[in-house]
Amino acid sequence: MPRASSVDRVAIVGLGLIGSSIARAIGERLPEVAVVGHDASAEVRKVANELGLCDTIADDPVAAVANADLVILAVPVGRMADAAVAIAPGLKPEAIISDVGSSKAGVAEALAKALPDHAVIPAHPVAGTENSGPAAGFSTLFEGRWCIVTPGAGASEDAVTAVTSFWQALGAKVETMDAAHHDMVLAVTSHLPHLIAYTIVGTASELEEVTESEVIKYSAGGFRDFTRIAASDPVMWRDVFLANKGAVLATLQRFNEDLTVLQQAIRRGDADKLEDWFTRTRAIRRSIIEQGQDDAAPDFGRKH
């Protein structure tokens, strides 16, 4: 297992699903690394203490990052700038700052501005569940998942290596790319799917012709698959769409074009066009399963 050898002390700011999973993963896979946690919410800190998530839970962000070699900001992307300002006075000069935000260009800019004298190495572990909060985390969340690191121009190689090794030590596979490309890739693979899921779940719950109780009752026909990601944290996702507006709107336009094409095919009764399209999409799922990014069992492996 790779070691993040220059990192002896990690501070995690934000102890929700991702922050608490990082704490648990360090506890299990890097027991020699000291972990200090902090969350702006006193209630979350209390739960984190009860769960024993970290070696120490600090009430104060400045105290939390004291002597930390690596500080990970695990707050909604709209709060990254404030969180960076809050920790700044406590950082040692050689501390590396990273984050876990789902959009990167805006976050990178905000962090660089708030912490001009520190090595800022943004990262995004592409992993999660629909649950939120400190109790939702688990130590294996990152195993076999990708973590995308987006170092800016002129980033310290040692700092990039430290962040890369850290995520590898938690079980993730690491890829490096520039922030703008990350934001486009994630707009397609994550942000647009969430937007569509949120939309359709809202649509279905407000039709006059079909009651909400019917929607729930017959959801096994396909609808329920969309409800999982539409149950994700509302504040986190509000911020993601606002932070990655450009790429989200661009991919949404492509989606709308394609939907119009299929709508027209249905209206015109163009059977061949529909069958061709539906045949192509099958292959994608096969590849996702082959590459270990989803379960091969029918229904995602739901119990029957």
Next chain:
Amino acid sequence: MPRASSVDRVAIVGLGLIGSSIARAIGERLPEVAVVGHDASAEVRKVANELGLCDTIADDPVAAVANADLVILAVPVGRMADAAVAIAPGLKPEAIISDVGSSKAGVAEALAKALPDHAVIPAHPVAGTENSGPAAGFSTLFEGRWCIVTPGAGASEDAVTAVTSFWQALGAKVETMDAAHHDMVLAVTSHLPHLIAYTIVGTASELEEVTESEVIKYSAGGFRDFTRIAASDPVMWRDVFLANKGAVLATLQRFNEDLTVLQQAIRRGDADKLEDWFTRTRAIRRSIIEQGQDDAAPDFGRKH
């Protein structure tokens, strides 16, 4: 367990995922009922024989339905009319004909026209997986799922009872409604979700800025959830959209309106609107889980 007491012999025409699951469920839960299977494809009949799905596999549709008390057509909805015509000469007068089609008004009309002298009781088990073919079926597919029966005006009560008891005996819960309402309910809970999933999987695989291999690699961010139903049988789904065109296009229009509202909220940076919407959709998933229509485990219970 309720018994379909007037049904001693069942013929299943079409041995794909649903037909083969019915055969398996009868074998397990109604061992005293004789099952004859037929499929238009010689290859499917061969596999069904090898799997021992039915007591008998008939090469000929007329022979398959001889002496059957209940005949279930489990073919794509576009093929229902032809299947009904093909079996007509072999039916005994008191045979009840049912089906498993995902749209009901058109199918009911086609079956009534093809079989004017028989009791036709359309039904739709709201269950399935993304896999197709005779080997994909399993005996517990219908357990705890709903089966919607849509008897026409003047349908024989005995025949409705027989079909209802049959599905209950296979573990399903049965609801009765009229065909037009069924088609609207299913447009929302099943057909629109499939259309959206097919669209987004197609969109994602054809962007210039993001390669297909990147889409697959980072699919755990949400995209992979859509790929399951977008891997469903292309011919079956082609037929569903063409057969339920009116209701699908009507619900699609609502979806498009809602998507435009969210698109505008993102463009304008309307944080409150986004957060409100995303908070409402959480409650729906909770209800689906409470009513036993989905798994409460994170990620649908996928392995971690």
